[in-house]
Amino acid sequence: MDWVFTRTLKLGRTISHNYTWICVTDKCSIAEEFAPHFAKVCTSNSKEGAARLTAKYAQMRSDYCGNLIDDSSYFDAELVENVFSKMKRGKAAGLDGISAEHVIFCHPLLPAVLAKLFNSMVCSGHVPASFGMSYTVPVPKNNASLYSKSLTVDDFRGISISPVMSKIFEHCILDRYCKYFVTSDNQFGFKRESSCAYAVYTLRSVVDYYVNYGGTVNVCSLDLSKAFDKMNHHGLFIKLMERHLPNKILSILERWFAISVTCVKWCNKFSAFFNLSCGVRQGGVLSPYLFACFIDSVVDKVKSSGVGCYVNMT
Numbered sequence: 404m405d406w407v408f409t410r411t412l413k414l415g416r417t418i419s420h421n422y423t424w425i426c427v428t429d430k431c432s433i434a435e436e437f438a439p440h441f442a443k444v445c446t447s448n449s450k451e452g453a454a455r456l457t458a459k460y461a462q463m464r465s466d467y468c469g470n471l472i473d474d475s476s477y478f479d480a481e482l483v484e485n486v487f488s489k490m491k492r493g494k495a496a497g498l499d500g501i502s503a504e505h506v507i508f509c510h511p512l513l514p515a516v517l518a519k520l521f522n523s524m525v526c527s528g529h530v531p532a533s534f535g536m537s538y539t540v541p542v543p544k545n546n547a548s549l550y551s552k553s554l555t556v557d558d559f560r561g562i563s564i565s566p567v568m569s570k571i572f573e574h575c576i577l578d579r580y581c582k583y584f585v586t587s588d589n590q591f592g593f594k595r596e597s598s599c600a601y602a603v604y605t606l607r608s609v610v611d612y613y614v615n616y617g618g619t620v621n622v623c624s625l626d627l628s629k630a631f632d633k634m635n636h637h638g639l640f641i642k643l644m645e646r647h648l649p650n651k652i653l654s655i656l657e658r659w660f661a662i663s664v665t666c667v668k669w670c671n672k673f674s675a676f677f678n679l680s681c682g683v684r685q686g687g688v689l690s691p692y693l694f695a696c697f698i699d700s701v702v703d704k705v706k707s708s709g710v711g712c713y714v715n716m717t
Contacts, residue, residue, distance in 0.1 A: 430672040437541050437667040438674040440556040444632045445682045453635055460637035469650040476579045476649075478521045483514035486574040490567075497566035498536055506567060521572055528654030534569040535662035537684065538673065563665055563685035573688035576652065583648045584692040587702040593691035609712045620712060631694055632682035636660045639683075639697050646696070656693075 447453040487506055496502040506513065524530055541559035577584070586594070591602040606622070613620045643653055663684055667674040683690035705711065 430670045434667045434669040434672045434674040437539075437556055437559070437561075437669065438677055441539055441561050441665070441667060442677040444561075444629060445679045446633075447635060447681050448633055453637070456635050456637040456641065460641050463641060463644050467644050467650060467653075469644070469653060470647045472525075472649045472651060478518045478525075478575045478579065480515040480518045482575055482578060483517050483521075483571065486571050486578075487514065489574075490571075495540075495564050497564055497569075498538055499533060499566055499568075501567050503567055506571070517568075517571065521575055524572070525651050525655060528651055528658060530569075530572075530655060530659050530662070532662055533566060534572070535659060535664060536676070537563045537565045537663075537665045537686070538668045539563045539665050539685070540668050561667075561685060563687075565684060565686050570688050576655075577689060577692065580649070580652055583643070583646050583652075584689075584696055586695045586699040587706075589702050589706070590695060590699060593695040613712060630698070631685075631690075634682050634694055634697050636681065639693055642696050642700065643693075 487509075490503040490507060492503055492507065494503055539561040540563075541556075542562050543554075544558055544560055591597050591605075592599060610620045610622070640653065640657065643656070660679075663679040664676045665679060666676045683694050
């Protein structure tokens with residue numbers, strides 16, 4: 404069943420609360436309606452802040468070298484084959500039509516070919532343009548009812564589908580350079596075998612400990628709205644340079660973010676492509692690790708301030 408959603412248009416140029424509701428049912432029109440909405444989400448909140456980070460990045464990047472890449476960091480056929488074995492089946496294919504099943508049941512020579520290709524990409528600091536191309540599928544939010552009201556673009560969130568080959572490359576990078584993406588133990592989100600449930604349990608345990616001994620606990624929380632989509636790319640590169648990420652891997656990520664574009668898919672129709680000027684790629688293998696590195700300094704600043712609860716002085 405095709406969903407029907409609505410959009411609002413303000414009448415005239417005067418300040419008014421008069422709106423007209425136009426019902427949109429054409430699949431192409433719906434896809435084009437979502438494109439500017441998702442494009443706006445992936446833009447910077449502050450031009451001044453973005454300019455400041457760009458200037459700092461340019462200053463650091465001019466003479467940056469990073470750690471050297473040794474022989475153990477190069478990719479081989481065994482690594483690529485292990486990535487194949489861990490891939491989940493039944494996932495959507497990318498824009499190129501290649502799915503996980505294609506590589507899982509491929510010719511035995513493909514892992515060796517891809518290993519050579521990936522090593523060449525690292526040496527040249529280049530990724531194909533297709534690696535940066537994805538498509539976004541609008542999915543209704545949890546609070547959106549498909550039966551009680553007309554739907555707008557604000558009632559949907561986007562799930563991006565990236566090429567399978569790019570995911571394989573990301574898995575290889577994560578395996579060989581995982582030490583550069585380690586984050587604080589006090590950060591629970593965007594980590595393997597960790598979730599918000601662990602953070603909630605830790606918080607409740609600490610609060611109960613202090614309350615049981617007659618203490619008072621004041622809790623401060625920050626709501627980072629759409630933080631995943633608003634992450635500044637130059638800010639991320641600064642964090643990675645501070646971790647001494649090898650220069651060639653940094654060049655790969657710079658190129659990758661620079662060519663990242665997406666379009667919106669609605670049923671079998673696609674919108675025009677638009678650039679992702681901010682944020683990490685939804686659905687990317689490295690995306691949660693990069694975002695965790697980006698915000699890890701917040702945890703470090705809180706720890707260095709000395710403010711917080713301590714159990715047995717730890």
